[in-house]
Amino acid sequence: MRQQTHKRGRFTNKTVAIVAALALGGGGAAIIAANASAHGDKGDSGQNNTVAAKAGTIQCPDVGQKLSDVPEKARPKVDKNLAELDNQVAKAYQQMNQRQGSNDAVLSKLNDQRSRTMDNIGSAMGGDNSQLQGMTDCKWQEVATQSGQQQGNQQGGDQQGGQQQGGDQQGGQQGGDQQGGDQQGGGDQGGEGANDVPGNAGGQAGNGPSQDDFVDITKVQPNVQQPPQAQQNGSTGTFATECGVGDPELRNSDNVIVAPGVGNGAHHTHDYVGNDSNDAFANNQTFEQGGTSCENQDDKSTYYWPVVRAQDGKDEADANDLGGGQEGNVGTILTPTSSKIEFKGNAQSKVTAMPKFLRIITGDAKAFTNGDANANASWSCTGFEDRQLTDKYPLCPEGSSVTRTFDFQSCWDGQNIDSANHRDHVAFAGEDGSCPNGFQAIPQLVNTITYDVPANTPFAVDGFPEQLHKPITDHDDFINVMSEDLMNEAVDCINSGKQCG
Structure with a gap:
């Protein structure tokens, strides 16, 4: 974290x-x-x-x-x-x-x-x-x-x-x-x-x-710790996949991982890139047969996160809908200017292929009332990437854009594509990069999303209404639907120390 x-x-x-x-x-x-x-x-x-x-x-x-x-x-x-x-x-x-x-x-x-x-x-x-x-x-x-x-x-x-x-x-x-x-x-x-x-x-x-949810990024001291140094058996390559910034027509307030088969299961709206068939009623076959926004058509994975809205006093199309205005999620939805999707290696070991349909949630949509144990989103501004915030929204100087970064769990239990609480089957690597006992290193998904926020306009991430739009509740979701060949290509690239994709 x-x-x-x-x-x-x-x-x-x-x-x-x-x-x-x-x-x-x-x-x-x-x-x-x-x-x-x-x-x-x-x-x-x-x-x-x-x-x-x-x-x-x-x-x-x-x-x-x-x-x-x-x-x-x-x-x-x-x-x-x-x-x-x-x-x-x-x-x-x-x-x-x-x-x-x-x-x-x-x-x-x-x-x-x-x-x-x-x-x-x-x-x-x-x-x-x-x-x-x-x-x-x-x-x-x-x-x-x-x-x-x-x-x-x-x-x-x-x-x-x-x-x-x-x-x-x-x-x-x-x-x-x-x-x-x-x-x-x-x-x-x-x-x-x-x-x-x-x-x-x-x-x-x-x-x-609220006012206290914002901080001037220029007043924040650099706080990013350097990643662990790669050991002899470490994997230092990267694999990138370009999947665009999301089609507004695909937005919905479902969450197929946490609430499959339940419409409006998230009570807030998500942006989607990758697979174009993600809603509450999708299943593995749906994803397999769906299309993708990714340039590499063998990547049908689904990457999704809560939308960010400008608190600009304007009504969005969902102003009177569940998941939108009826639940306090209001204002103009900001379309990202970019979404960088990259998979990285492990400092201690080679990585192994993710299983197809592996599901990972990072961050906690209820962290305001749950506590911050699972909070994992980082907010910052371009040009100030050495200053990352988990519990504040950044106010960026002129010419700088707002960024959200999600470093996903990178250790897998080797057996399950999901778990009852959607967390136990994956884990974060330790400070030295090593995985917990019984877990093995997999490519680490790192997703960085960038927004141009209108000048002098506060903004907020969508969330459950009782979470009060706190930045600490930000989260990101991923289901791996890469072909076996593409996943193996990513693994080979990362383990050989190359930059690919």
């Missing part, structure tokens, strides 16, 4: 101040305010000032991550019920955000629904509920915000995000140096100061991102 940045620098220049103010200027409650009205009295600016009382989100145990031992024949039913758990949380979040009953009442109803669904999961596994103990109840996770006054755990100018976590999250959402109602330089906004902006509003849908 790339190094996280747990404390951002101050917003000191005008560009950063403008973006920060825009990020807060959605006009709605960014996160749900418990037992508080959505808006207070209007100030001199004529805008509504949002009340920031016990703001937060819904935190539920991630059942799917804990299920490591599910019988193969039970997985289809288990997967559908896991998707139903996600659907229940999304609906509960929407009910809270729209003030459809008290938060306690909504949580109580949600937990009753979860209990019944988890009984279905246990039944599918032959009555074995041992893996599900203690995972029924969802809770309220407070998230400190501001509206003219310091809230919660904010101490002076330095808000300590690690004290606000509901669970084992390790302070990944560091607040930084907010100054009461004066949010660092926002006063230079055409006569309207940033303190006139609703303090717990964020993003154009009102559920994030």
Whole structure:
């Protein structure tokens, strides 16, 4: 995992101040305010000032991550019920955000629904509920915000995000140096100061991102560690595949790995490159028979990731759809300017071929409430690649583009193309490049996606609504559908130290 940045620098220049103010200027409650009205009295600016009382989100145990031992024949039913758990949380979040009953009442109803669904999961596994103990109840996770006054755990100018976590999250959402109602330089906004902006509003849908999710990349210290030095038996080659940047017509809010057979299983929209037949109902035969956007037609792999949206106040085509505006994913979808797909070697050993239809997920779409153990996306700017962020969005200087980089797991258990929690069959190499016992090195997929974000415009990655569009929730998905010959070509190239593709 790339190094996280747990404390951002101050917003000191005008560009950063403008973006920060825009990020807060959605006009709605960014996160749900418990037992508080959505808006207070209007100030001199004529805008509504949002009340920031016990703001937060819904935190539920991630059942799917804990299920490591599910019988193969039970997985289809288990997967559908896991998707139903996600659907229940999304609906509960929407009910809270729209003030459809008290938060306690909504949580109580949600937990009753979860209990019944988890009984279905246990039944599918032959009555074995041992893996599900203690995972029924969802809770309220407070998230400190501001509206003219310091809230919660904010101490002076330095808000300590690690004290606000509901669970084992390790302070990944560091607040930084907010100054009461004066949010660092926002006063230079055409006569309207940033303190006139609703303090717990964020993003154009009102559920994030927040000012604290952004950092000026020029204020970040270089933090990228050098890769381990290749040993005598190491593999130093690379194999690239060019697959374009994705067809907007292929976007959908499914996730065939996590929620096969369930429409809108992701509750957010994905971009797809490679295989052109990826939706919730695709299977290995579908992928085998599909077309591909890759220049090498023997690469029918599917590479997909959540879209990035500019928080520009504009409606996208899915503004009224599930996976889109109905779930807080709003704004203009930004088409990447490039998507670099490359496979790399291992410092300690030669790599072996990936099995066909191997599935890998990197990152965690629920890292805001799960904690950062599986967070793995890196955000940066072109020209500043030695500074990588996991828990912040970068604000890039003029002429620099936003980048997202995903370094996938590069060790395989040698047997399974997937696992019940979609993680146990693959692993990350250690600091020296070695794979864990029982695992073997495979070509490491590294995907770098680049965007030209409009000037002075905040942006956000799509996500589950209760995750508040936090950058730490970014993730990427891959299914290998290369022909055997092409995979062997990639392996030979990497093991011989060549740069191919």
